[in-house]
Amino acid sequence: MQTKLLTLAFIEIALAIIISVIILFISFKILQRVFFKDISLREDNMAFSIFAAGIILSIGIILSEIIPSITNIVRLSMTQEHKILWVEIIQYSTLYLFIGFLFSLVINTSVFLLFSALTKGVNEFKDIQQNNIASAIIVTATLVSITLIAKDSISLLISALIPYPETANFML
Secondary structure, eight states: OOOHHHHHHHHHHHHHHHHHHHHHHHHHHHHHHTTTOOOOOSSHHHHHHHHHHHHHHHHEEEEEHHHHHHHHHHHHHSSSSOOHHHHHHHHHHHHHHHHHHHHHHHHHHHHHHHHHHHHOOOOHHHHHTTOOHEEEEEEEEHHHHHHHHHHHHHHHHHTSSSOOOOOTTOOO
């Protein structure tokens, strides 16, 4: 049994779970405080529940592209002769999560701007607050669709920032 590989696997699982739970919790609290101060999941507002589920799914999709980059840094720190310090791992992880959070905001904002431009005279926030399930489903589907389209580009951006070791150009 390879104990180093087993240790690495447990570290990656723990990182993925801890980071995901923290980010999703913070995101939901921000969503609730900024957009829907007077609505909770306990009330009978199915539209808010659908919309919140879409936001959480969108963030989860983006996190699923960021977490592997964070675990790649941990792998590099454990397998390379040039060790990456834990401080550097935390710095890179924070940068990756910030980029993911920034893209989540951009995607969410773009969905609302898109809907505002397409549906003149309709206030999606107000519709969702008034339990308009149709508005919530359309907004959520658009949000998830744009996230799915953008996720590979986000992953490429994050992957480009991973501090892979320099390799010699042996073809010269």
